[in-house]
Amino acid sequence: MTDTPVVLDDAAATAQAAPDGSSGQPELPEDRFLDRELSWLRFNQRVLELAEDETVPLLERARFLAIFASNLDEFFMVRVAGLKRRIATGLAVRAASGLQPREVLRAISEKTGELVRRHADVFGDSVKPALEEAGVAIRRWDELTREEQDKLHVLFRERIFPVLTPLAVDPAHPFPYISGLSLNLAVIVRNPTTGQEHFARIKVPPLLPRFTKAGESRFVPLEDVIAAHLHLLFPGMQVLQHHTFRVTRNEDLEVDEDEAENLLKALERELIRRRFGPPVRLEVEESIDPHLLDLLKGELGVEDDDVFALPFPLDLTGLHAIADIDRPELKFAPFVPGTHRDLVDVEAREASIFATLRRGDILVQHPYDSFATSVQAFIEQAAADRGVLAIKQTLYRTSGDSPIVDALIDAAEAGKQVLVLVEIKARFDEQANIKWARKLEQAGCHVVYGLVGLKTHCKASLVVRQEGDRLRRYAHVGTGNYNPKTARLYEDYGLLTASDEVGEDLTNLFNTLSGFSFGVGYKRLLVAPEDVRDGILERIEQQVAAARAGRQARVRIKVNSMVDEQIIDALYLASQAGVDVDLWVRGICAVRPGVPGLSERVRVRSILGRFLEHSRIFEFGHRGEPGSEVWIGSADMMHRNLDRRVEALLRITAPEHVDELAQLLDLGFDEGTASWHLGAEGEWSRHALDEAGQPLRDLQDHLIALKHRRALATRP
Structure with missing residues (x-):
């Protein structure tokens, strides 16, 4: 905490007012807010504590290590990158916590350093030995048997060597571009004739398994396999040393929607630029030569606080593949979502979901209640039902083989009016959402991208059905995305309803999102x-x-x-x-x-x-x-x-x-x-x-x- 006066941003300054906008409320202390960035790091620390917990099944501990690593990647790509950008442009202001921007960066660096060392220790001292005891070994190249090495020699020549591209640095070869989150080998070689030393970089192919199978339940990091064959990549040269390193870049997107003539095309251009964002973090193997580290820092333009030296191996997001191996006794007990008790007859095709909803609302909780037999079934039945005239749907994130998208396409091809609001700016899902937007448009769906300056994050589906001489509206409003894959992993609630009030509210909401509306009143929505x-x-x-x-x-x-x-x-x-x-x-x-x-x-x-x-x-x-x-x-x-x-x-x-x-x-x-x-x-x-x-x-x-x-x- 601090007693120093702080300059708050607009939102924090407004917060000094009472909830009803009146004055006369008790004055609140200036140090009343925790810092949001440091709070996020403490969230990731809780993930790490699950990896440390020996009561958690072993492969799930490995997965929590991978989740911690991928969480931290995104934090640096977005939050740290954004903070650095604001500092560089002079737009950064003191945080609501009272910390100056550079104080926040320094605190992030210190806390991250503590957590990544702890993360490496959990893997090296606890999870890795426990895996080996359970018969799942992650070994270095020198720890493999001769038979395993011979097998990998063949694998390297047939599947790895052809895709590798060593990039040398000399007057004719500038320092290569290092893509974000790529794992790389920094190699120092010597010309035996001239005695001159050279730097070269080899990118570890991201499409090959991060941990290569050396034997039954025995794995070796892919970069170790490459390192064992450097003599084939630099024939005639002396390989003096090699070390792994990894760069994280600013991968947040900035699209000026007011200036963009076509949001879809503007976002596609920005996705190309994303690959070339400035570096915000450099991870290196702790054994790296200081001169080589200085070279990397200088060429990449990173400061000492941006460098994290860690034990081998870097990039433990690859542990997802280890966690996926078929050892059910080392995982959480199998869980299969069940059909909600009010939808059992619908699943058995003995009742229509619309008839069921006319009898009363259904509140589903995923993953405990099956997404496939509730929300997905609702949209699929609407697409196939002859009485349905229109479907209106928001899509923020969905899966690559989405049955929701397929159902909407079927509905449009059957002549129904289908409106789909696709949020193409959903972070890190932009490319997939652009693809689905085009596919939906080609099928005849009306596709819109929401309101200028706003992301559409609400989760809503509206079905309009002809029933006799009246139109009835059915709806789903939820807390989670229309994604059948994450619905098995994310806990979320959703209400399926035939309520006239909810139907009217969603009609007004969708009209606002697709057209021009102001001052719309809602009965059951905020x-x-x-x-x-x-x-x-x-x-x-x-x-x-x-x-x-x-x-x-x-x-x-x-x-x-x-x-x-x-x-x-x-x-x-x-x-x-x-x-x-x-x-x-x-x-x-x-x-x-x-x-x-x-x-x-x-x-x-x-x-x-x-x-x-x-x-x-x-x-x-x-x-x-x-x-x-x-x-x-x-x-x-x-x-x-x-x-x-x-x-x-x-x-x-x-x-x-x-x-x-x-x-x-x-x-x-x-x-x-x-x-x-x-x-x-x-x-x-x-x-x-x-x-x-x-x-x-x-x-x-x-x-x-x-x-x-x-x-x-x-x-x-």
């Missing part, structure tokens, strides 16, 4: 950027009023990120007014909980596990109390979600669904559930054992068992 922040602040203030009137008052929120200063300030003021505030945050959290006089009634929990907790749930008040409400939706509490995206929150009205969501929150905040607890200084402490040393309830295992029991109860 839509960003106009309504979500104000709607949440209004409901927090209602709980403040209830507490001041002597009634029970509570706010419980489950999100991926909680960094919006206005929302956090409203929660602080609510805590001071006597409102109990419980926050369940998977990732970044800028809240300081439990600070005397500021946030004594605020608790923050985080849960990580085999599934990625992705749903957003907002509960205001206690069940049964006047004014109590529960909402689900797509929005996290971040500036980008509330100000620069189209997001939608949906109010849940069916009592049994309100109860289900409230019960999930009960479980998440229960002291008997394993979780991480956030402290006032930003440190997370893991609570996984009770006072007797016994494991606390694993929330996700509990929900798997609960859904299984419910499935058995619905069987005839």
